[in-house]
Amino acid sequence: MTDNKLSNWIKKNTSSHQPNKPEQHKPHQNQPHNTNAHYKPHYNQPHNKPHHNNPHKGPTDKMRIIPLGGLEEVGKNITAIEYGNDIIIVDCGMSFAGPEMLGVDYIVPDVSYLQKRKHQIRGIIFTHGHLDHIGAAQYIVPKLGNPPLYATKLTGGLLKNRLREFALDKSIKLNEYNETTKLKLGAFNIEFFRVNHSIPDGMGVYIKSPAGSIVHTGDFKFDYAPAIDKPTNLQRIAELGAKGIDVLMIDSTNAAKPGFCKSEKDIEENIEDIISKTKGRLIISSFSSLIGRINQICNLATKYNRKVFLSGRSMINNMALAEELGYTTYPKGIVRKISPQANSLPPSQVIILTTGAQGETLSALTRMAIGSHAQIKINTGDTIVISASPIPGNELAIVNVINNLYAQGAKVITNGEMDVHVSGHAHREEVKLMYSLIKPKCYVPIHGELYMRIGNANMIRRIADPKMQINILENNGDILEVSQQGIRKSKQKIPANDILVDGLGFGDIGSKVIQERKIMSTDGMLLILFHAYEKTKRLVSEPDIISRGFVYVKESQAIASETKQIAKKAFEQIVRENRNINMKDLKKEVALTVNRFIRKRLGREPMIIPILMYI
Numbered sequence: 001m002t003d004n005k006l007s008n009w010i011k012k013n014t015s016s017h018q019p020n021k022p023e024q025h026k027p028h029q030n031q032p033h034n035t036n037a038h039y040k041p042h043y044n045q046p047h048n049k050p051h052h053n054n055p056h057k058g059p060t061d062k063m064r065i066i067p068l069g070g071l072e073e074v075g076k077n078i079t080a081i082e083y084g085n086d087i088i089i090v091d092c093g094m095s096f097a098g099p100e101m102l103g104v105d106y107i108v109p110d111v112s113y114l115q116k117r118k119h120q121i122r123g124i125i126f127t128h129g130h131l132d133h134i135g136a137a138q139y140i141v142p143k144l145g146n147p148p149l150y151a152t153k154l155t156g157g158l159l160k161n162r163l164r165e166f167a168l169d170k171s172i173k174l175n176e177y178n179e180t181t182k183l184k185l186g187a188f189n190i191e192f193f194r195v196n197h198s199i200p201d202g203m204g205v206y207i208k209s210p211a212g213s214i215v216h217t218g219d220f221k222f223d224y225a226p227a228i229d230k231p232t233n234l235q236r237i238a239e240l241g242a243k244g245i246d247v248l249m250i251d252s253t254n255a256a257k258p259g260f261c262k263s264e265k266d267i268e269e270n271i272e273d274i275i276s277k278t279k280g281r282l283i284i285s286s287f288s289s290l291i292g293r294i295n296q297i298c299n300l301a302t303k304y305n306r307k308v309f310l311s312g313r314s315m316i317n318n319m320a321l322a323e324e325l326g327y328t329t330y331p332k333g334i335v336r337k338i339s340p341q342a343n344s345l346p347p348s349q350v351i352i353l354t355t356g357a358q359g360e361t362l363s364a365l366t367r368m369a370i371g372s373h374a375q376i377k378i379n380t381g382d383t384i385v386i387s388a389s390p391i392p393g394n395e396l397a398i399v400n401v402i403n404n405l406y407a408q409g410a411k412v413i414t415n416g417e418m419d420v421h422v423s424g425h426a427h428r429e430e431v432k433l434m435y436s437l438i439k440p441k442c443y444v445p446i447h448g449e450l451y452m453r454i455g456n457a458n459m460i461r462r463i464a465d466p467k468m469q470i471n472i473l474e475n476n477g478d479i480l481e482v483s484q485q486g487i488r489k490s491k492q493k494i495p496a497n498d499i500l501v502d503g504l505g506f507g508d509i510g511s512k513v514i515q516e517r518k519i520m521s522t523d524g525m526l527l528i529l530f531h532a533y534e535k536t537k538r539l540v541s542e543p544d545i546i547s548r549g550f551v552y553v554k555e556s557q558a559i560a561s562e563t564k565q566i567a568k569k570a571f572e573q574i575v576r577e578n579r580n581i582n583m584k585d586l587k588k589e590v591a592l593t594v595n596r597f598i599r600k601r602l603g604r605e606p607m608i609i610p611i612l613m614y615i
Helices: 003-014 137-143 153-165 234-242 264-277 291-303 313-325 364-369 395-407 428-438 450-461 511-523 557-577 583-602
Strands: 063-069 078-083 086-090 106-109 121-125 149-151 174-176 183-185 188-194 203-209 212-216 247-251 282-286 307-311 335-337 350-354 383-387 411-413 442-446 480-483 486-489 498-502 525-532 544-548 607-614
Touching (some): 063 212, 078 203, 086 188, 121 183, 137 153, 153 313, 188 234, 212 480, 234 428, 264 291, 282 291, 282 364, 291 307, 291 313, 307 313, 350 364, 364 395, 383 395, 395 411, 442 450, 442 480, 525 557, 544 557, 583 607
Parallel strands (some): 086 121, 121 149, 149 174, 212 247, 282 350, 282 383, 307 335, 307 350, 383 411, 525 607
Antiparallel strands (some): 063 078, 063 480, 078 086, 106 498, 525 544
16 A cells, blocks of 8 residues: 555544444443442353353443553553453563662562462463563463463563573463464454554554453554664554444553654664764663664664674673564674673774663663773763663662763763654654544553553543543553443452562562661661560560661760660560560560650651560
8 A cells, every 4th residue: 555545544544533333242332330330240150151152142241451550650561351251461561669669679560360360361462572561471470370472573582581581481382473463362352453662573452352342552652764663554553443442542651742752763863973973982871672773773883883792681682582583684793792802992993782771770881880890991082872761760870870970081972962762652643643543432541650641631532532431540450341331440449569579589578578678778777685584574684785777876875875774664664564475565565665765865766676585
């Protein structure tokens, strides 16, 4: 189809906001919700009588859309879709812990609801290969009984690498799909459409059940000159829209930003300008998943006679996979792992591509900035390009890295100086275009903080068909029900807590542990050691005090002495009043008394830890 024919075809199919007739069911009537209606979930039905095999489906059959992540954060994306005794899942991602989550590495979704119904899960579909969409798979998939996984070639390769690290690649069935694939998973018929994002092989998903249809856009933008990918398939999206879509679940991350997202072609031109004019060594920091942009830089390096060295495990692994699967176009031999050769070549012949664009503590760029990188030392005359935008919460860490780089004589170029990075998420006009192509009966903003999703809804409301519903699912675990009687938000809510991953621990720390860490980080810790006779509970001597982060005991003898006396009196009084008190309650009462004293005396609330040793 020529550009003119495609343009006319899209115009014809998007000129009206009137809803299309559904392909296999009657139009939904947007009636007011019956808040007194009693709803019995289908998953309580006997499993040996699946609804999708029943030819006499009644009007009460419902499809339930349950986001278990991705609504209260940018990240941790996972959505369960349920009809009768069949469940499919879209994505299974993680999110990075913010600075308030002291010591936590990252956060994964709570799938306790799905664990209880794992025999009903027909498959997990992954829209693309970013960690906020695949990063929890190694933790979650085994808990769900290892259902079949479906991913495109690149996404599947990245997913398989993660599963291999946990020795799961042999036990989990991974199936490859592409834009022409049609799946039948239980009651669900599933098709796909190509979208652009900041990683190749991004897909949107069309899901059809007997109760209605869904389009899930995944993360998307419209880029007519992507780095190493085909443009978004507008014709295919419009064809799906013409089927009559009940629910559109749409990316909200940048929906409030005006205009269109810049193309990767624009970024390539700016980076070429930097490479052509930089006389010294060039270090470019980017996300390791930006395979298209890294490929662009490597081709530019060839053009300007520079060798490329990769630093950072994730970047090395991702580019090795991209080369293996055919997602690179640069000449062989131009790219290699970081090695001493990077220091032996003239600076004008070197580009170092590195991780650390978010100021991560152990990343390659951070280690370069503080002088602890094993192979790269920053020199006067080096130019560092940070080809990424800060993830909310990382701003201070990035500023610290930039300060350290400047202190060592380097020049730093960020997106503030010139466009060296572009987002993979649709801006306002692209969101409007997606809406116009799909023309759903119900519009559901997903992927983003609440303010992003409400902004998305308010923006689309100004151009939408007045008959169209806009439904804001405020929290993870909220449920949207789709049936031939209409679309409504359920009163039921599914548990969707954060599961914290700390080192090798999975879900073994909770809010109490985090609260204790916060107390220790702000007011410190005071340990009080009691020695007492086991039979009489009489103290052998004054308690000993150990302070960490509270006061330096040697320089605060008065405070230490007072605290000892308060602790001793509290212990003796509590025992005198209740000689049969158990050790747990005794320590709790002592801690409360000492805490009251310190709060009144110093205005601080350290963590008080009494330890009782009987002799």
